[in-house]
Amino acid sequence: MEFRQSVYDNAKQITDGCMGYEEAFCTAACPMHTDVKKYIRQIGEGNVEGAMETIREKLFLPNTLGRICAHPCEAACRRESEFGQPLSVAALKRYAAEKADEKTSWDTTTGEDTGKSVAVIGAGPAGAQAAIDLRKAGHRAVIYDKLNVVGGMMRVGIPEYRLPREVIDFEYSYLEDLGVEFKMGVEIGKDITFTDLRAQHDAVIVANGAHKGGVPPVKGKEAQGVTNACDFLKEVSLTRQSETAGKRIAVVGGGDVAMDCARSAWRIGAEEVSLLTLESFDELPASKEEIHESMEEDVRFLNSWGTDEIIADETGRVQTIRLKKVLSVFDENGKFAPQFGEETMEIEADTVIFATGQQVEDVTGGLIEQKGGGRYVTNPETLATSEDDVFVAGDASGGYIVVEAMALGKKAAKSADRFLNQQELEEGRNFKYEYSFVTNLDVPLPKGTENLPRQSGNHRAAEERKHDFRPYDLGYTDEQAKQEASRCLQCECKLCMEECLMMNDYGECPQDIFGQFLQDGEIEPIVPYSCNVCGGCTHVCPNDYPIGETFMAMRKDFILHNDGKSPMEGHKAIEMHQKLGFSKVFTTKVKGGK
Amino acid sequence: MTASKKGFMPGCSLPSYTPEGVQKTMEYLKEIYPDLGGVQKCCGKGTKALGQEEKFKERFDGLQQDMDDIGIDTMIVACQNCYKTINETSETTKAESLWTLLPKIGLPEEVRGKAKDSDVIFAVHDSCSTRYEREMQDGIRWILRELGYRVEESENSFENARCCGFGGMIVPANPDLANRVMQRRADDFESDYVVVYCAACRASLSKVGKKAFHILDLLWGPVVHRDDDAPEDVLSKPAQAWINRYKSKRVVKKVVKA
Numbered sequence: 001m002e003f004r005q006s007v008y009d010n011a012k013q014i015t016d017g018c019m020g021y022e023e024a025f026c027t028a029a030c031p032m033h034t035d036v037k038k039y040i041r042q043i044g045e046g047n048v049e050g051a052m053e054t055i056r057e058k059l060f061l062p063n064t065l066g067r068i069c070a071h072p073c074e075a076a077c078r079r080e081s082e083f084g085q086p087l088s089v090a091a092l093k094r095y096a097a098e099k100a101d102e103k104t105s106w107d108t109t110t111g112e113d114t115g116k117s118v119a120v121i122g123a124g125p126a127g128a129q130a131a132i133d134l135r136k137a138g139h140r141a142v143i144y145d146k147l148n149v150v151g152g153m154m155r156v157g158i159p160e161y162r163l164p165r166e167v168i169d170f171e172y173s174y175l176e177d178l179g180v181e182f183k184m185g186v187e188i189g190k191d192i193t194f195t196d197l198r199a200q201h202d203a204v205i206v207a208n209g210a211h212k213g214g215v216p217p218v219k220g221k222e223a224q225g226v227t228n229a230c231d232f233l234k235e236v237s238l239t240r241q242s243e244t245a246g247k248r249i250a251v252v253g254g255g256d257v258a259m260d261c262a263r264s265a266w267r268i269g270a271e272e273v274s275l276l277t278l279e280s281f282d283e284l285p286a287s288k289e290e291i292h293e294s295m296e297e298d299v300r301f302l303n304s305w306g307t308d309e310i311i312a313d314e315t316g317r318v319q320t321i322r323l324k325k326v327l328s329v330f331d332e333n334g335k336f337a338p339q340f341g342e343e344t345m346e347i348e349a350d351t352v353i354f355a356t357g358q359q360v361e362d363v364t365g366g367l368i369e370q371k372g373g374g375r376y377v378t379n380p381e382t383l384a385t386s387e388d389d390v391f392v393a394g395d396a397s398g399g400y401i402v403v404e405a406m407a408l409g410k411k412a413a414k415s416a417d418r419f420l421n422q423q424e425l426e427e428g429r430n431f432k433y434e435y436s437f438v439t440n441l442d443v444p445l446p447k448g449t450e451n452l453p454r455q456s457g458n459h460r461a462a463e464e465r466k467h468d469f470r471p472y473d474l475g476y477t478d479e480q481a482k483q484e485a486s487r488c489l490q491c492e493c494k495l496c497m498e499e500c501l502m503m504n505d506y507g508e509c510p511q512d513i514f515g516q517f518l519q520d521g522e523i524e525p526i527v528p529y530s531c532n533v534c535g536g537c538t539h540v541c542p543n544d545y546p547i548g549e550t551f552m553a554m555r556k557d558f559i560l561h562n563d564g565k566s567p568m569e570g571h572k573a574i575e576m577h578q579k580l581g582f583s584k585v586f587t588t589k590v591k592g593g594k
Numbered sequence: 595m596t597a598s599k600k601g602f603m604p605g606c607s608l609p610s611y612t613p614e615g616v617q618k619t620m621e622y623l624k625e626i627y628p629d630l631g632g633v634q635k636c637c638g639k640g641t642k643a644l645g646q647e648e649k650f651k652e653r654f655d656g657l658q659q660d661m662d663d664i665g666i667d668t669m670i671v672a673c674q675n676c677y678k679t680i681n682e683t684s685e686t687t688k689a690e691s692l693w694t695l696l697p698k699i700g701l702p703e704e705v706r707g708k709a710k711d712s713d714v715i716f717a718v719h720d721s722c723s724t725r726y727e728r729e730m731q732d733g734i735r736w737i738l739r740e741l742g743y744r745v746e747e748s749e750n751s752f753e754n755a756r757c758c759g760f761g762g763m764i765v766p767a768n769p770d771l772a773n774r775v776m777q778r779r780a781d782d783f784e785s786d787y788v789v790v791y792c793a794a795c796r797a798s799l800s801k802v803g804k805k806a807f808h809i810l811d812l813l814w815g816p817v818v819h820r821d822d823d824a825p826e827d828v829l830s831k832p833a834q835a836w837i838n839r840y841k842s843k844r845v846v847k848k849v850v851k852a
Contacts, residue, residue: 447749499756501774502764529767532775533643534722534757548762555645566644570766574640580836581606581636582653588843590850591664592601593629 001522003557010550011514017543019441019493020509026089026491028439029076031407034058036073036089037490043092044485052100055093059406060132060174061125062101063167066094067473068158070256070287070401072436078491083451088484091457091473095481103170108177111138116420119144119201121188121363124152125402126394127207128175129409130416135178137417142201143180146187149238150175152209153395154402156234157257159264160469188363195365203389203416206368206376207409210395212359220310225318229257229355236264240469246350247271250321252307253355254279259290261353262299266466274300274347276307278326278338293472296462302347306340310352322346360396368392381434382425383412391416407435443493443542455484496537496547502530503537503547510537510547525567528554600690601631601666602846605673607793608808609634609842610835611828615810616842619692620849623670626699631664632846633657634839639675643763654683661687670695672810674721674730674792691724693733693791693809701740701813709817710742716807717746717783719790719799720755728752734791734809741812743789750782758790758798776802787818797829 022028026036035054042051055062071090080086116139120127123145131141149155151168175182188194188208198204213228215221227244229251235242249265251258254277265273275294277284281303284291295301305323313319325343330336360374368385369377376385376392383391393412394405411434415425458474459465465472476484497504506527507513517523528551537547558567566575580586602623604616624630638653661669661684671677672692680689716738720731731752738745750756759765759776780788780802790796791809799806805824812818815825828834 501778502768502771505771526768529762530764530771532722532757532759532761532764534755534761535725536722536756539725539753552643552645555643556647557645559645559647564646564649566646566767568767570769571644571763573766574644574763578636578638578640578653581640582638582656586836586839586843587635587660588633588847589635589660589664590632590847592599592624592627592631592850 001557001561004553007550007553007557008518010546010553011518014510014545014547014550015515015518017545018509018511018514019443019542020497020511022441022493023437023439024491025076025078025081025439025441026073026087028437028441029072031072031404031436032058032410033433034073034093036087037488037492039096040087040089040092040485040488041490043096043481044488046482048096048100049105051096052102053105055096056101056106059093060128061171061402061406062093063097064154064163064171065403066090066092066097067167067471068154068163069093069403072401072403078445078489079451079454079487082445082449085451085454085487087488088454088457091455091476092481092484095476098475099478103173103177106174106177108174110135110178113140114138114420116140116202117142117200118416118420119197119204120207121145121197121204122152122207122209122394122396123147123150123172123182123184124207124209124394124405125154126209126396126399126405126409126412127152127205128172128180129406130205130207130393130413131175131180132178133410133413134416135180137413139202139417139420141180142183143175144183144186144188144192144197146185146190148185150182150184152207153211156211156237157230157260158237159233159260159267160237161263161267161465161472162260164471189365193365194363194367198387198389202420203391205409205412205416206363206390206392206396207394207405207412208360208363208396210358210360210373212361212374213354214357214359215354216307216356218307218310220312223310223312223318223352224316225349225351226310227351227353228358229253229261229353230358232261232353233257233264236268241268244351245270245353246317248349249351249353250274250276250347250349251353251355252276254284254286254303255355256286256290257358258355259286259294259299261355262294263297263466265351265353266297266299267469270351272300272349273298274302274349276302276305276321276323278304278306278329280304280326280329283329293459293462296459297466298462305345306338307352308344311346318350318352319348320346321349321352364390379425381429381431382415383408384415384419384425388419391419404436410434441491441493443491443495446489449489452487454487455480493542495540495542499536499540502532505530510545514550523554525558527551528558529566529568529571598668599629599631599665600627600668600670601633601661601664602670603633603635603637603676604842604846605671605676606636606640606839607797607829608672608810609845610839611793611796612808612810612825613838613841613845615808615814617845617849618814619672619810620845621852622702624849624852630850631666632850633660633664633666633669634843634846635660637673637676637679639679640763642679643761654679658684658687672791674724674727677727677730678723691727691730691733693730693737695733697733697736701737705813706740707742709812712743712817713820714787714818714822715744715746715785716787716789717748717785718751719758719779719783719788719795719806720752721790721792721795722755722757722761725753725755734789737809737813738789743812743818746783746785748782748784756782758792758795760794760798773802780804787824793829797827800824800827801830
């Protein structure tokens with residue numbers, strides 16, 4: 001049956017704009033789209049097992065991410081934008097993992113064997129995620145890594161006081177459970193050529209990370225005691241010491257890697273640790289937590305200083321660093337273009353660690369083109385390269401943080417799977433959901449929302465923790481976790497569904513009901529005839545959508561197509577009532593006055 | 595400029611519920627407006643709610659004719675649906691709510707403060723159809739205060755009003771849902787005693803166990819004390835309701851002609 005145009009127009013407006021299914025801020029911001037809201041609710045309800053199940057639907061590294069994720073979810077959290085006190089999402093994830101992650105409940109099913117084999121270069125988060133997804137799709141997955149340990153940068157970049165190595169090993173045992181094969185200590189380009197690797201497999205995913213640190217062209221950089229963050233952190237990670245480092249360590253850089261270097265410096269026995277940053281304190285790119293914890297550990301922050309010259313002593317060892325004052329770091333277009341003033345100062349140091357960026361080393365023998373930072377040139381949506389059978393993921397394709405690397409691994413695996421199945425790489429894919437996005441959710445704060453402070457974790461005292469590699473953060477107690485979880489606002493727009501009982505009988509939000517109507521081109525009369533037309537839905541709808549009005553318009557068309565009568569059996573009585581209400585017996589008109 | 599010519603129209607559910615209330619209201623209005631006219635007819639809201647556009651137009655035209663025949667330019671109404679329907683449909687006649695009029699003309703001396711010793715605290719059920727008519731909602735509180743009753747507000751007062759369950763003609767279409775809506779509305783109120791200003795809303799809330807009073811019950815009837823029962827749910831008894839409607843029609847005639 002045909003409805004009037006306004007019905008279709010309104011239904012389309014509601015279906016397109018209804019925010020009932022819009023992701024919460026946290027879930028949209030997470031590149032893996034972990035159902036944050038759900039597992040936090042479950043933790044709050046004391047259902048930690050359930051929470052763990054929710055987390056594992058998306059993440060194979062819950063404990064790892066719970067400790068070291070740069071948590072874009074927290075930056076996007078409504079409590080961050082409103083009060084600057086985001087939910088401690090990562091810490092809650094770690095809590096759930098420590099409490100309830102049982103190997104016995106891991107889903108180790110894999111797809112039916114396809115007979116295809118994929119080489120994955122790199123055992124970091126991108127390569128691991130790609131290998132998992134390939135196994136789930138039934139392909140053979142073989143991870144090659146030049147290190148003898150799994151984890152990639154998580155293992156040799158992130159210090160172990162933040163991420164205990166047994167956590168990585170435990171969580172990576174999932175890959176073994178899935179039948180992922182490992183060829184460790186094998187360097188592509190040296191132990192086996194890229195060409196041979198391609199020949200042995202049906203596809204290759206390059207996820208070798210950005211492990212090459214550099215030292216900028218500073219005068220005196222050849223002095224002994226000058227190194228880069230990658231080499232330093234790798235050595236400390238593998239040996240808990242550094243051949244290069246002395247006792248007075250200066251770290252150059254203002255990001256999280258620089259903080260890791262500075263804090264690691266204490267742990268290998270430094271007596272003085274300075275952090276030299278171009279940025280002013282307020283501009284530091286490092287996370288608030290890392291800055292705070294570094295300061296607790298007495299790292300000396302020298303902000304707005306650039307390295308002018310490294311001066312060596314007579315043995316060739318770093319002795320002094322001359323610094324020049326930074327006037328500004330970025331130009332008016334926000335581009336990195338530091339400007340320096342005349343002022344200089346000198347500090348004493350025997351070690352300089354440059355934490356100023358890292359590069360991807362080529363493993364393809366020049367086959368795949370590289371751009372800035374050594375990142376491979378790819379189609380950013382599919383991570384496909386100039387070679388049909390080669391895909392790239394993780395740092396090598398331009399991710400920055402672990403959870404992004406995982407999402408890129410997933411993306412590359414999906415493309416590789418399509419390639420192996422001779423399918424179109426792009427067709428029917430919702431690329432928006434393959435990475436972080438900004439949700440369209442726009443709702444008022446729930447009634448009575450208060451600014452409740454974030455639960456701080458249980459950190460060991462700085463003076464104690466800075467001398468060893470044991471975890472500095474002991475995690476939440478049960479009570480703290482519950483308390484923190486209870487702060488979650490469970491962001492969603494189901495405002496009309498809280499008001500309207502009727503719509504709940506026919507869907508989860510107006511998008512269901514009107515979307516179905518548009519799809520089917522028809523609707524059961526009971527639906528529009530169950531609307532009270534009370535206006536409560538529109539009253540609370542952030543977009544004021546004319547929901548009741550549209551049901552009302554549908555009724556008019558039902559009448560037109562039913563000889564002027566309501567299609568509802570029960571309405572016969574109403575029609576009789578109305579008839580009587582207009583009949584002579586019950587009506588009158590009386591003129592007043594004389 | 596001539597003074598506006600006012601009439602009173604009790605509507606459908608109110609005259610079916612309380613001919614006495616209609617009579618006392620009209621008598622009082624007539625004291626203030628000696629030339630008061632009267633129309634008893636349905637505004638057609640029910641027809642409109644079913645979606646019967648043509649029939650509604652025809653029926654409303656009949657009402658318009660009646661109003662025009664007796665020279666009314668302002669129709670005083672005690673039903674929020676009549677208020678909306680007339681104001682949305684008529685190009686010449688304005689509907690004026692009794693609940694905004696009474697604060698302007700005042701209450702009769704003999705009722706003012708009569709309930710100051712009542713131990714009942716009334717919750718107010720606002721009509722969803724006029725959720726944005728704040729002056730009307732305030733008028734109801736004004737009347738209650740003038741009478742001496744104490745009032746409790748809920749989160750779903752005023753513009754956040756929820757349907758009583760009767761709206762949109764869903765009772766005959768989906769009775770199970772209608773019952774749930776009624777119960778939900780009842781649960782919005784802490785007090786067992788609820789005052790309404792629509793007779794259909796009163797019937798809905800009565801059905802789910804609330805002691806629901808129409809504001810006119812409080813205005814013209816005995817003072818309500820704790821443990822007093824609310825008037826019975828006449829609208830659930832069609833025969834009784836139609837007899838009342840007939841009585842009300844005679845009241846309209848009688849009062850205007852008096």
